[in-house]
Amino acid sequence: MARETLEVLIRERSELAAGVLGLELAAPDGGALPAADPGAHIDLVLPSGLVRQFSLCSADGRAGTWRIAVLREPDGRGGSVEVHDALAVHTRVRVAGPRNRFPLLPAGDLLFIAGGIGITPLLPMLAEAERRGSRWRLVYGGRSRASMAFLPELARYGDRVTVVPQDEYGLLDLDGPLSGVPAGGRVYCCGPEPLLQAVQERCAALPRLTLHTERFAAAPSAAAPEGADTGFEAVLQRSGRSVPVPAGTSVLDALREAGVAVLASCEEGTCGTCETTVLEGTPEHRDSLLTPEERAAGDLMLICVSRSRGPRLVLDL
Structure with missing residues (x-):
């Protein structure tokens, strides 16, 4: 389905760590923003028109507001730099959400593993746990410690939190923490792809555990099947339009070329911003x-990367 957006106000900016900007978002009229469960994220529509996804992290004592943390990535696709440089206090922006593709499910035993800015969706999970x-x-x-956000907030949890700056201790020890999780436990991991791959490999040998991950980039296994890229027709149920999707062109790009406005962020099948309901096909x-x-x-399908197995898809657009 098409994503509805709402306007929010940048109420506060703060430096959470080296290169990490914290933004507090509030309703312009002073009301409360929608509640969000741990693991939820929003899609932020930047002044340039770029859409970027950011996890919500709790702001203690600020009921009805949202907080996000944004790592400045100079070699990225431009969204994080625009957030850092263009979103001043009192700026108004539009957002879609919140949505949650990384929910905290019931479990008596939980292990959270964060790499860098991957701490953001996990932070509210700790409070919920x-x-x-x-x-x-x-x-x-x-x-390094200087690059790691939220260390003062995490200190209150004492020795249940293990902080491992690479310049002091090297890479994370994964085997020790994973071996200590009893049967039926859940593992929640967010961070760069090498960390996710390492955790997945270890959890594959530990079937007593259930692993949940959130990615910043497409998994290596998400490549297109060889020889399967053929054209098809995308029918937009609500507008009554039919848009051809040629081989080599994504559904998202075909819709854009046809003048159909659809929110999208990562464009590589990881964030869920362009998730669309499939009615037929x-x-x-x-x-x-x-x-x-x-x-x-x-x-459901992510129209930035996924295609059709047949000649026709009917979408709820």
Whole structure:
């Protein structure tokens, strides 16, 4: 479905760590923004028109507001630099969401593993795990202490949080923490792809645990099947339009070329911003986000990368 947006106000800016900007977002009329469960994110529509996804992290004592943390990436696609340089206090921007593709599910034992800015979706999970009475630990790695956001907030949890700056201790020890999680435990991991791959490999040998991940980039296994890229027709149910999608062109790009406005952020099948309901037809999934159950159901697709198995898809657009 098309994403509805709402206007928010930048109420505060703060430096959370070297290169990490914290923004507090509030309703312009002073009301409360929608509540969000741990793991939720928003899609931020920047002044340039770029759309970027950011996890929400709790702001203690600020009910009805949202907080995001943005790592400046000079060699990225431009969104983080624009956030740092263009979003001053009192700036108004539009957002879609919140949505949650990384929910905290019930478990008596939890292990959280964060790499760098991957701490952001995990931070509110810790508070929720405390509220639920779960047994939990956090292992948090980064390049240096100066680059690691939220260390003062995490200090209140004492020795349940292990902080591992790489310049002091080297890479994270994953085997020790994972071996200590009993059967039925859940592992939540967010960070760069090498960390996710390392955790996935270890959890594959530990079937007693359930792993949940959130990615910044497409998984290596999400490549297009060889020889499967053929053209098809995308029918937009709500507008009554039909848009041809040629071979070599994504659904998203075909819609843009036809003048159809659709929110999208990563454009590589990881964030879910362009997630669209499929009313008819069978999608060919090439994303790194949907669960096996969601893929089998066939009623959702990420139109930035996924295609059609047949000559026609009917979308809720």
